[in-house]
Each structure stands twice: as C-alpha cells, then as structure tokens.
Amino acid sequence: MQIKTYLQQLQKLVPSILLERMQYIHSSLLTHWILLQGSQQLTFNQKSAMVFSPHQDDETFGCGGMIAYKREQGIPVIVVFLTNGQGSRDIDTESRNKIIQTRKQEAIHALNILGVDTSAIHFLEKADGHLQTLKPEEKQEAIAQITELFKHYQPEEVYVPHRKDCHRDHEATYHLVKAAIKQAEIKVELLQYPIWLFWRAPLFIMLKLSDIAAAYSFSITSVQDKKNQAIATYTSQLESLPPGFVKRFLGAYEIFFKV
C-alpha cells in the first residue's frame, strides 16, 4: 500500500488527537530502539560539510547538533535551502512574501546560533511543495545550481533528508543532490537525516534491514542547548507542528543513515 493511502485511511479511522498520540509512541519507540540496538556510534570527523534542507527548519531539526559541533571546531559548514518555505496554502502574494521572509529570517537566526555565518547560507527559493513535480528544464536548473555550489565549496561530507522520508520535497531533495554529486564528479560522504520517517512511516514496512544497518547515532550533549535555542527561533513552524514530533529533535542524539 502506498504510504499516502495508508495514512489517509488511518486518518479517516482515528481522531487526529489519538493519531498524533499513536505517531508519538511509534516514533519514540523506534528512536529508542535504533539508539539502543539498531545503530553504531558515529565518530566525529573534521570534514567540511554541506547541508541540504528542503524547508527552513529541517536542517536544524535533523543536524543542528552536528552543525554546531563542526562550527565550534572551525570546520566549514554550508547550508542550502531548496524551497522558499511558502507552504501549500492558497494565499495572496503579499501574505506569501511575508511568510517567505519570516522563514528566511528564522533560518538565518537559527543558523547563526549554530555558528553558521549568513554568507554560508544559500536559498535556492524553489516553490514549496513542488520539488517532485519540477518541469524537466527546472529540474536541470536545480541540479546545475547545486553542482555549481559543489564545485565552488568542494565539501567532503553532504547531509540530505532520508531518501524515504515520507515527504515529497524531502525525497526529491535527496535525488536532486545525488544527481548533482554525479554531475559535479566529486567524491563525498553522503549522510541522510530522518525528519518525517519515524513519524509518518510504518517503519518496518518502509525500511529494509539493510537500511537500518546503515543507522548511526551521534551524541550532541555538549551542543544540545545551542540546538534547542536554534529550534526555538522557528516560531512560525513550532505553532503548527505536532509537539510530539518536535520533541524527538530536542534529545541528546542525532540519527544519520549512511548511503
């Protein structure tokens, strides 16, 4: 069954508050299981990094600790946002531009807290919600923009949302970045960060054992306060996201999947 159909059916059967509770329990159990049993420890390295984020908040939720850790050591970290974060609501141009500006400011503020300079932040400003349905020429343009960034910065590590992250823009980000790595002909280590994966997916149906075997946990205790402060700057998002969903990202570990 398609994940979307599965979720739609579940939403029809279960009241939203109960569904959110179920998702929270599911997500917490999986996180604990992966941290305790299903993952290896990721050892910190000095590699320069480029983080790709579909929306203004994913980078902080998924790898805010890693970003802060690297920046404290003076390691270059570049952050690239794929969409403008306008949301999917049908609103007038003025309100839309206001949302885009707010999210941009929140992202800059959050990343400054994590130690990333404003000059190291790039906004590609694609339409939110449409990364998977770009026209062929738009897709080529996006890949070319990312390729340029790779050639310019030559990162040694690249962070992307998980390829099965249960969100169209997130999965599309993974594929656009993969295509650009090929086009730029650079050798990088690719690490996937889960955002919606544990929340939306019936995980054991979605992930093969070989996927789970690629899970790594990274302790962020020493920079946890910074990460939580950075998350708190995303006020426009925190209002609408389920509190249980946000809670997972306030913990002392981050989870990454190697490719």
Ligand SMILES: [Zn+2]
């Ligand atoms: Zn997102």
